[in-house]
């Protein structure tokens with residue numbers, strides 16, 4: 487099958503954007519993995535699909551997100567900024583402020599005059615059941631308004647054994663959902679953070695039934711953080727929009743941050759605003775750019791073979 491696409495990026499988090507406004511392309515998880523593949527495909531952290539608004543919904547479009555591993559997910563913040571840039575530039579809408587339906591609810595991205603995009607990302611949640619996260623039996627502490635848990639990263643074995651004591655590696659995590667799940671650590675120095683090792687262990691930790699995105703936040707001052715995120719289904723990316731929202735929400739709830747925070751990621755700068763109330767929406771502002779457009783030939787029968795290989 488012949489698939490036209492647009493390659494985009496927001497703070498270095500990169501996307502293949504597909505247009506399904508004229509009808510479904512009929513892609514399987516294996517097709518998404520091939521599109522995301524940096525050697526055999528286009529290369530991307532996520533695949534974003536634009537669909538028409540479902541009947542009866544007060545939105546302009548529907549927005550589907552697939553991680554590089556082919557799995558569908560609820561939300562993608564950097565993708566949301568690229569989404570409005572894409573539909574506007576392609577002439578799919580004349581509006582600069584749109585309402586978009588995601589698997590996690592409605593978000594509202596708007597193109598600003600300065601070329602950046604501001605998005606109402608909706609309300610954060612921090613109750614364990616919203617991720618979901620199973621905190622039962624874990625040591626915990628209250629930091630400001632937030633709760634943190636001491637999570638062993640290696641398999642939890644009988645704590646009485648010597649082996650368990652010598653193997654124990656545990657990290658303090660706060661949690662937040664932006665529609666998708668995030669575990670956030672405050673680290674003293676980002677360059678020393680064990681992002682690859684701990685990120686991989688956290689991502690598939692059995693206490694997160696839907697897996698999790700792992701954030702590593704260094705607080706620079708009350709209005710600036712540096713952040714790296716090991717993303718569920720994609721590994722470490724140059725930036726994660728929902729990860730930035732989640733880190734700032736956790737930092738504000740811990741009493742470490744003010745309501746407007748500049749987030750330095752490895753791929754660019756994001757601004758996150760949140761007034762701190764359970765009913766307050768989180769706002770994210772950042773860049774969204776088109777890199778190139780093209781088309782790719784994908785084998786129709788990619789599905790079963792690749793699915794079997796990664797099962």
Ligand SMILES: N[C@@H](CCC[C@H](N)C(=O)O)C(=O)O
Nearest residue numbers: 562563564666718726727728
């Ligand atoms: N890069 C994204 C998040 C994409 C989804 C995430 N990996 C998940 O599985 O929840 C962002 O900018 O928010």
